[in-house]
Amino acid sequence: xxxxxxxxxxxxxxxxxxxxxxxxxxxxxxxxxxxxxxxxxxxxxxxxxxxxxxxxxxxxxxxxxxxxxxxxxxxxxxxxxxxxxxxxxxxxxxxxxxxxxxxxxxxxxxxxxxxxxxxxxxxxxxxxxxxxxxxxxxxxxxxxxxxxxxxxxxxxxxxxxxxxxxxxxxxxxxxxxxxxxxxxxxxxxxxxxxxxxxxxxxxxxxxxxxxxxxxxxxxxxxxxxxxxxxxxxxxxxxxxxxxxxxxxxxxxxxxxxxxxxxxxxxxxxxxxxxxxxxxxxxxxxxxxxxxxxxxxxxxxxxxxxxxxxxxxxxxxxxxxxxxxxxxxxxxxxxxxxxxxxxxxxxxxxxxxxxxxxxxxxxxxxxxxxxxxxxxxxxxxxxxxxxxxxxxxxxxxxxxxxxxxxxxxxxxxxxxxxxxxxxxxxxxxxxxxxxxxxxxxxxxxxxxxxxxxxxxxxxxxxxxxxxxxxxxxxxxxxxxxxxxxxxxxxxxxxxxxxxxxxxxxxxxxxxxxxxxxxxxxxxxxxxxxxxxxxxxxxxxxxxxxxxxxxxxxxxxxxxxxxxxxxxxxxxxxxxxxxxxxxxxxxxxxxxxxxxxxxxxxxxxxxxxxxxxxxxxxxxxxxxxxxxxxxxxxxxxxxxxxxxxxxxxxxxxxxxxxxxxxxxxxxxxxxxxxxxxxxxxxxxxxxxxxxxxxxxxxxxxxxxxxxxxxxxxxx
Amino acid sequence: xxxxxxxxxxxxxxxxxxxxxxxxxxxxxxxxxxxxxxxxxxxxxxxxxxxxxxxxxxxxxxxxxxxxxxxxxxxxxxxxxxxxxxxxxxxxxxxxxxxxxxxxxxxxxxxxxxxxxxxxxxxxxxxxxxxxxxxxxxxxxxxxxxxxxxxxxxxxxxxxxxxxxxxxxxxxxxxxxxxxxxxxxxxxxxxxxxxxxxxxxxxx
Numbered sequence: 001x002x003x004x005x006x007x008x009x010x011x012x013x014x015x016x017x018x019x020x021x022x023x024x025x026x027x028x029x030x031x032x033x034x035x036x037x038x039x040x041x042x043x044x045x046x047x048x049x050x051x052x053x054x055x056x057x058x059x060x061x062x063x064x065x066x067x068x069x070x071x072x073x074x075x076x077x078x079x080x081x082x083x084x085x086x087x088x089x090x091x092x093x094x095x096x097x098x099x100x101x102x103x104x105x106x107x108x109x110x111x112x113x114x115x116x117x118x119x120x121x122x123x124x125x126x127x128x129x130x131x132x133x134x135x136x137x138x139x140x141x142x143x144x145x146x147x148x149x150x151x152x153x154x155x156x157x158x159x160x161x162x163x164x165x166x167x168x169x170x171x172x173x174x175x176x177x178x179x180x181x182x183x184x185x186x187x188x189x190x191x192x193x194x195x196x197x198x199x200x201x202x203x204x205x206x207x208x209x210x211x212x213x214x215x216x217x218x219x220x221x222x223x224x225x226x227x228x229x230x231x232x233x234x235x236x237x238x239x240x241x242x243x244x245x246x247x248x249x250x251x252x253x254x255x256x257x258x259x260x261x262x263x264x265x266x267x268x269x270x271x272x273x274x275x276x277x278x279x280x281x282x283x284x285x286x287x288x289x290x291x292x293x294x295x296x297x298x299x300x301x302x303x304x305x306x307x308x309x310x311x312x313x314x315x316x317x318x319x320x321x322x323x324x325x326x327x328x329x330x331x332x333x334x335x336x337x338x339x340x341x342x343x344x345x346x347x348x349x350x351x352x353x354x355x356x357x358x359x360x361x362x363x364x365x366x367x368x369x370x371x372x373x374x375x376x377x378x379x380x381x382x383x384x385x386x387x388x389x390x391x392x393x394x395x396x397x398x399x400x401x402x403x404x405x406x407x408x409x410x411x412x413x414x415x416x417x418x419x420x421x422x423x424x425x426x427x428x429x430x431x432x433x434x435x436x437x438x439x440x441x442x443x444x445x446x447x448x449x450x451x452x453x454x455x456x457x458x459x460x461x462x463x464x465x466x467x468x469x470x471x472x473x474x475x476x477x478x479x480x481x482x483x484x485x486x487x488x489x490x491x492x493x494x495x496x497x498x499x500x501x502x503x504x505x506x507x508x509x510x511x512x513x514x515x516x517x518x519x520x521x522x523x524x525x526x527x528x529x530x531x532x533x534x535x536x537x538x539x540x541x542x543x544x545x546x547x548x549x550x551x552x553x554x555x556x557x558x559x560x561x562x563x564x565x566x567x568x569x570x571x572x573x574x575x576x577x578x579x580x581x582x583x584x585x586x587x588x589x590x591x592x593x594x595x596x597x598x599x600x601x602x603x604x605x606x607x608x609x610x611x612x613x614x615x616x617x618x619x620x621x622x623x624x625x626x627x628x629x630x631x632x633x634x635x636x637x638x639x640x641x642x643x644x645x646x647x648x649x650x651x652x653x654x655x656x657x658x659x660x661x662x663x664x665x666x667x668x669x670x671x672x673x674x675x676x677x678x679x680x681x682x683x684x685x686x687x688x689x690x691x692x693x694x695x696x697x698x699x700x701x702x703x704x705x706x707x708x709x710x711x712x713x
Numbered sequence: 714x715x716x717x718x719x720x721x722x723x724x725x726x727x728x729x730x731x732x733x734x735x736x737x738x739x740x741x742x743x744x745x746x747x748x749x750x751x752x753x754x755x756x757x758x759x760x761x762x763x764x765x766x767x768x769x770x771x772x773x774x775x776x777x778x779x780x781x782x783x784x785x786x787x788x789x790x791x792x793x794x795x796x797x798x799x800x801x802x803x804x805x806x807x808x809x810x811x812x813x814x815x816x817x818x819x820x821x822x823x824x825x826x827x828x829x830x831x832x833x834x835x836x837x838x839x840x841x842x843x844x845x846x847x848x849x850x851x852x853x854x855x856x857x858x859x860x861x862x863x864x865x866x867x868x869x870x871x872x873x874x875x876x877x878x879x880x881x882x883x884x885x886x887x888x889x890x891x892x893x894x895x896x897x898x899x900x901x902x903x904x905x906x907x908x909x910x911x912x913x914x915x916x917x
Contacts, residue, residue, distance in 0.1 A: 079747075082747040083746045083747050083749075085747075153746065155744075155746075157746035157747075157749065158751075223747075223749070226749040226750075227748070227749060231735075232733055232740060232749070232750035232751055233749060233750070233751045233752060234752055234754055235751075235752060235753075235754035235755070235756065236741050236744060236751035236752065236753065236754075237753075237754070237755060237756060238754070238756050238757075238760075239751070241756060245764070260788055265778060265786060265787050265788060266778065266779065268788075269774060269775055269778045269786060270775075272774065273770070273771035273772075273774050273775055274771070276770060276771055277764075277767045277768055277771050279763065279764075279767055280760055280761075280763045280764035280767060281764070283760060283763070284756075284760060287757060287760065291754075294735065294736055295733075295735030295736060324767075329786075329788075411799070412887075413803070413806035413809070413810065414803055414806045414807045414810050414887050415799060415800075415802075415803030415806065415807070416884075416885060416886065416887055416890075417885065419834075420834060420835060420885045421834040421835060424834060559788050559789060559791070559792035560792065560795065561792070561795050561796050561799050564792075564796075565884065570792065599875050599880075600873075600875060600880075600881070601880065602880065602884065602885065603880075604875075604878065604880045605839075605848075605878060606848060606877065606878025608848045608878070609838075609839060609848040609878060612847065612848060619847070620838045620839070620847065620848075621837060621838050622842070682848070
């Protein structure tokens, strides 16, 4: 058979690798910043742009989509060509993919600090950027499938199975979850409301973890671990079983983010059970990674790169054990809304994603530059610092999270909350946050060592843009399945069929969970007293979303005595039917706000309190860790946007009266004036057109609708 | 310095080997991707059984919910049960507590300390750290909006003044605690802290 000569294009791999490092520095430093901001509110430097509610989404987006995203593309652009013995399909598509993705990241960072956000975690970006992501993702897929179809190998390797599943699932998740009605160029309302929105969001959110942080990294692991160690993959059979079971089961697990919420019981049960069933398929990946190193353990001892892979894969095993554990309702009742969750995700992020990325970069760059790594010793130092960093990062959060949850739940013998003041439970966390920030600092330090080491390596080598290779052309394969080949082996040489099967596998769970929640009325029983927000409250809600309040405050009272005693009646599904987007939140750095406006409730505060508190929380309680929001009293409400917002809400099915958009501004002003008057009566002079007035109006609306039944009015 | 260069440069064994030298496990014939081979290992049995166990658990869990509608999985029922159990328990505890307090009366100092602890948790966010008044009225001057006698304060704490933003604290403090905090509040009279809020209400 004649050998064909061709070359691998290393340019895109190199570009993505460098982008990974650049965004890594940005994302990790941003992480360190918010680790400090969470307990030192003045670390926002008094600027709205650098306040936790905005910098936290920048951090999550930067590390997930910029740092990890670019690393995924690095791995795919490198391994795909070599596994398929072909050049990437199109240089142009590669370029558009690369620069498009970087432009999206810049646009994301800028809009998020400016406060343009949809208000759904890990999907905060506004609709024009969402469209750009879709386009670039399709271009990436085009380039990937083009490459697969022009391959010189008969079959596609397990890494590529994972790349295919990643591509199709991320596309489905992103498109469905980002559906929205635009109000203006950078403002939209999500298509779904309340519980339905929460379900779609966490179907997306959980599977962003699954198909952005897990499956591409399994693909990466399956390429780099055998490649670096020179060992064969432990078990092909295990690859097949764990691949299909993982992608099929993962998609169902989203509701475990909403345990004890107002999500129907049957959905919660699916969340729990499918998470539990994920344990073995996840560990299948870990085992196939670790056991591939059988016979190479002495190499692991000497080589920092393999050590990073071992710690990374072990971290994957730990967090995929912890995941099912946290999906048991009894455990989740403690862990949810606390720092335990943050610790859990960072075992995965710092351990699994981080360590695999480091290992990959240390191995890849010297090869792209035809040189040796500048210093193996420094890589070793990085390994130890990063490992230590994970310990310092996670352990305090576990301790802090459990402590706080137990304090929330503690009653005195005569039936009162032992710690009725939320801030008392926060005080316990401050030392833990300090140690966590130190862990974060170590992790950043380690990464800077990597950057130094890599820059030195690049300086000592010369870039190999075209890597020459040769392989025989692909023989034409029999169309149908031959007798001797197994069904799966047949599928491995039919990539489009493979794509279709993978798509079916990932659609089933989502369809079974999402569709009935829309079609069957009993899932979200109507509460007649629940009415749409007034125009002023709607504007206030948009400010709540814009400032990222949901990053620290939940609006979801779980049916526990400890929560109904602290906050009031537990949350019902019918309450949030006009909430585009839902604002249940996932973390309580501050107290729940779902009953904030209930005058007869347990946490009600007058307008003047809110005014003072927004401007200076420490004035109300010096132990408060909430940042000051003085700009709310200066900035004016964008009153002219009101009719457009009402119109968009009506399109979404919110029952405002006919032609209400024409009356909306008038109503808004009247309500704002009455709040300003009340503030004036309490000695606070302010114009009624300020953002703070709208936000107060929203605060005072929270929880009011379902309590009107019990109050005389 | 050289760590894995040697591996990289080494060509995959050209010999038609079928068995891995190290583990003596068979390779899958024809599976080779960029030098990566795959071994014919079965699934680890314990992993397979772990998978079966989780599947059996999940099916049972779902049957418990969908078929038997078990109370332990339906959260509203679970909640009602929790509240009932707590109510029964606290009734006993309240009686015991009453006996205990009657048996061991506190000194005035202890009362003030207990009252201050409650004040610092609950009251200060509106009435200021030293009772100087913030959103709520000043406790250190001689003026009272709803009266300054202990029973008048008690009424405010128990019922709240909803129109002014003072909520009812009857579900957050027991009777003894309310008495303690009133004792502390009244002890602030004339303490003259900085940043006092202007007098409100009528002079005592």
